[in-house]
Amino acid sequence: MSTMIKIENLSKFYNGIKVLNHINLTIEEGEFVCILGSSGEGKTTLLNLIGGFIKKDGGKITLKDKEVTHPAKECIMIFQEFDQLFPWKTLRDNIEFPLKNAKRKYTQEEIRKQSSTYINMVKLQGFEEYYPHQLSGGMKQRTSIARSLVTMPKVLLMDEPFGSLDGQTKNQLHKTLLDIWKKTKTTIVFITHDVREALILADRIVIMKNGEISKVVHNQDKSVSENKVQEITSFL
Numbered sequence: 001m002s003t004m005i006k007i008e009n010l011s012k013f014y015n016g017i018k019v020l021n022h023i024n025l026t027i028e029e030g031e032f033v034c035i036l037g038s039s040g041e042g043k044t045t046l047l048n049l050i051g052g053f054i055k056k057d058g059g060k061i062t063l064k065d066k067e068v069t070h071p072a073k074e075c076i077m078i079f080q081e082f083d084q085l086f087p088w089k090t091l092r093d094n095i096e097f098p099l100k101n102a103k104r105k106y107t108q109e110e111i112r113k114q115s116s117t118y119i120n121m122v123k124l125q126g127f128e129e130y131y132p133h134q135l136s137g138g139m140k141q142r143t144s145i146a147r148s149l150v151t152m153p154k155v156l157l158m159d160e161p162f163g164s165l166d167g168q169t170k171n172q173l174h175k176t177l178l179d180i181w182k183k184t185k186t187t188i189v190f191i192t193h194d195v196r197e198a199l200i201l202a203d204r205i206v207i208m209k210n211g212e213i214s215k216v217v218h219n220q221d222k223s224v225s226e227n228k229v230q231e232i233t234s235f236l
């Protein structure tokens with residue numbers, strides 16, 4: 001495995017207050033890492049820095065050995081809100097949009113084939129002509145995932161993407177996301193404050209507290225037990 005993201009001594013201040021304090025973290029290519037922590041611990045700030053969306057105040061982030069200084073095309077971010085889709089475009093048009101506007105020119109046939117592949121992966125066949133207002137919250141997040149993956153980014157940054165979904169929809173999306181991750185080998189950095197969600201999804205759980213990494217838990221077997229939940233909760 002080779003390194004995808006390397007974070008060294010990363011610091012960030014807001015209005016003179018330190019939000020991230022000398023963070024060091026290495027994420028391997030194809031790894032699924034969950035950043036777990038309570039509210040306000042600096043998780044979103046860390047994700048925004050990895051994506052190059054905000055400026056750091058100290059340290060270094062490299063993506064495939066290239067220093068991150070601005071939003072990198074290799075990273076795509078998915079947020080918690082469902083309304084990231086264009087309301088005037090159908091589900092298929094939303095998913096095809098990044099391909100039609102990519103630097104690399106795709107043929108119409110390639111675009112259709114690629115969008116169909118991802119529509120199938122997120123299990124939305126039959127809904128291609130629906131508009132966002134005709135979709136449930138879970139379906140909108142599936143569409144956002146397909147739209148994010150259609151250009152095959154190297155890194156997917158997910159900021160509590162399933163935070164406001166009901167338990168059953170969340171469970172289905174966990175399965176879908178793990179399937180897609182296995183198929184695409186995309187590196188995923190996923191923020192959550194839900195210990196169970198982290199145990200279901202992550203190879204490695206990085207726990208943040210007071211703007212620092214307080215603990216890293218290896219979780220290759222991805223099983224959830226009451227003991228594990230309690231142990232990890234004690235670090236929060």
Ligand SMILES: Nc1ncnc2c1ncn2[C@@H]1O[C@H](COP(=O)(O)OP(=O)(O)OP(=O)(O)O)[C@@H](O)[C@H]1O
Binds near residue numbers: 015037040
């Ligand atoms: N743009 C900003 N300006 C000033 N302070 C900010 C800004 N963004 C975040 N903060 C502060 O930085 C701290 C960390 O915020 P951040 O959103 O990174 O935490 P978080 O762990 O993602 O929280 P949550 O789980 O609630 O989203 C908080 O105290 C927050 O108020």
